[in-house]
Amino acid sequence: MTQSNGNSVSSASDPYRLNRNVAASTRLSLQHYIWKENMGYLLHPCIDVSRPDLAIADVGTGTGIWILDLLRQLPNAKLHGFDISSEQYPAPGFLPPNVSLSKLDILGEIPEEYREKFDVVHARLLVQVVNQAGSDPVPVIQNMMKLLKPGGYLQWEEPNDDASKRPIVKADPANSSENAEKLLQRLDARFRAATPASWSVALAETFKEQGLKNVVREEFSTDTYLLLLDQTNYLGLFGELISKLDGDLKEELSKLHANTVVEARNGLSWKVRRFAFVGQKP
Numbered sequence: 001m002t003q004s005n006g007n008s009v010s011s012a013s014d015p016y017r018l019n020r021n022v023a024a025s026t027r028l029s030l031q032h033y034i035w036k037e038n039m040g041y042l043l044h045p046c047i048d049v050s051r052p053d054l055a056i057a058d059v060g061t062g063t064g065i066w067i068l069d070l071l072r073q074l075p076n077a078k079l080h081g082f083d084i085s086s087e088q089y090p091a092p093g094f095l096p097p098n099v100s101l102s103k104l105d106i107l108g109e110i111p112e113e114y115r116e117k118f119d120v121v122h123a124r125l126l127v128q129v130v131n132q133a134g135s136d137p138v139p140v141i142q143n144m145m146k147l148l149k150p151g152g153y154l155q156w157e158e159p160n161d162d163a164s165k166r167p168i169v170k171a172d173p174a175n176s177s178e179n180a181e182k183l184l185q186r187l188d189a190r191f192r193a194a195t196p197a198s199w200s201v202a203l204a205e206t207f208k209e210q211g212l213k214n215v216v217r218e219e220f221s222t223d224t225y226l227l228l229l230d231q232t233n234y235l236g237l238f239g240e241l242i243s244k245l246d247g248d249l250k251e252e253l254s255k256l257h258a259n260t261v262v263e264a265r266n267g268l269s270w271k272v273r274r275f276a277f278v279g280q281k282p
Helices: 022-039 063-071 127-132 138-147 178-191 205-211 222-241 248-267
Strands: 001-002 055-059 078-083 097-104 117-126 148-157 168-170 213-220 267-269 274-280
Touching: 022 063, 022 213, 022 274, 055 063, 055 267, 063 078, 097 127, 097 138, 097 267, 117 267, 127 205, 138 205, 148 205, 178 248, 178 267, 205 213, 205 274, 222 248, 248 267
Parallel strands: 001 097, 055 078, 055 117, 078 097, 117 148
Antiparallel strands: 148 274, 168 267, 213 274
16 A cells, blocks of 8 residues: 655645544544445446456545445455545555555646546545535546546535535424524535535536536435434534634534534434436546
């Protein structure tokens, strides 16, 4: 296993709004398995993984959890994770020679050594990168396509990013959700006000506009088991966002968060619409 350029990036160039500590890495592991459980796969069945020299990239790899999980299914594939920060990467000694982790800004210039080198490029939850691109996924798609060999596949997974379509689900209709509703409204106003709510669910059309063919769009439903996991994940996510604030706003939202935890324990969660998009480079 190789790691390139191991120093983490400076906060000035890093758009990431969440934490990179142990608790945050633990939440990312939970989040990965929620997505895997909900989707039922790591790579869409339409993607051919039978070739012996298969090379797969994961953009926004974070802790490398997706790459590590895929390694168990494809132990002979060449797997390469990319992220703007290496801070959450595992120690090199834990990974085999066919796994590499490197720093890469997917909005920057793609180095020649990575151009058209991969049969599959995977990405998940790049909303903060899209925000940095002016709420436009096109620059991200174009750079991920540069990583792909001709005929290669791009797979991108996102939830619906519209707070109004992330309904609160209650175990009992009489349960209070006042604090949860107010907290979500305040966090969306603070962190997502400039983000159009529809870009993620429209990625299939954007794929086609950028020249990808054989485009697939899948939406996944949830159940009680996933509602409980999403409850834990979202409470942790909200806490991370609040930790980035300061002053009166941080104090106010911290109180709302504490009260939301109480409401959640009494029987409350968030119903998330998840989507997967696949397209093939000509």
